Amino acid sequence: MKAILQKVPVFTDASFAVQEFRSAHFTAPWHFHPEFELVLVMRGTGKRFVGDHICDFAPGDLVLLGPNIPHWYRCDAAHYEPEAGLVAESVVVQFTAEFLGDRFFGVPEALQVRKLLDKSVLGIAITGATRDGVAEMMQRILKMSGMEKLLHLLQLLHRISIGAGDLSTLSNQGATGTHMRDSERINKIYEYVMQNFTQPISLDDISGILNMCPSTFCRYFRKHTRKNFTHFLNEIRIGHACKMLIEGDVSITEICFMSGYNNIAYFNRQFKAMKQMTPKAFKQAYNNR
Secondary structure, three states: OOOEEOOOOOOOOOOOEEEEEEEOOOOOOOEEOOOEEEEEEEEOOEEEEEOOEEEEEOOOOEEEEOOOOOEEEEEOHHHHOHHHOOOEEEEEEEEOOOEOEOOHHHOHHHHHHHHHHHHHHHOEEEOHHHHHHHHHHHHHHOOOOHHHHHHHHHHHHHHHHOOHHHEEEOOOOOOOOOOHHHHHHHHHHHHHHHHHOOOOOOHHHHHHHOOOOHHHHHHHHHHHHOOOHHHHHHHHHHHHHHHHHHHOOOOHHHHHHHOOOOOHHHHHHHHHHHHOOOHHHHHHHHHHO
């Protein structure tokens, strides 16, 4: 997978883009673009990467992404199996900072929206009642055109901007554009891990992809992702384990080995370090919800 500067389509009859995507899995690779982007997942599950942030996504996931922050929606493995018949679907709104002129968001009435857009350079997850309201508005905007569509977008941005309690930033400061020149190398690592995390992955294996020695690779990865490789790999594996604990009746021991670990004690330690509870307690807490 090669990181790309994605070109947002230009429409002669509109100042911003509203599109619906539907396929077996999301096809956009790890990419970035100068436009703001509001993404609502309608169908599909997987991992959402925004800057240095990693999280599961599912239907209802809603995120506002600022300009040039790298991101990737990587569907679960089952979406890549034709016989599974799964579908990934999203509604995406994209617009530039100047789509209404270079001074529009500088007027006093747009202060709240301007603050929202400034904060979105780190990526913003939208949850709760704000998410529910905005998701409904995004589905309606698909059927609009002309001035009605434009006014609806402004209402949509205003609705997000006043939902402070339902907004949380995703990526860490400084992790949104520091590795663009090295994105192809980082992407090779991400793709390899996503395809192989259920199997043993040694530092020799992963560093060999970039033709580096393990010590050089570790420094390189930390510099460009602001986390060490072992922590990154554990994030992916523990996230996968959580999904299995929620969705199935597989034993914790089986989940341990199916998530890429070969030692149940080590798996339990890593799980507790990331989730502040044991796998058993995590499953019980979810069921009690």
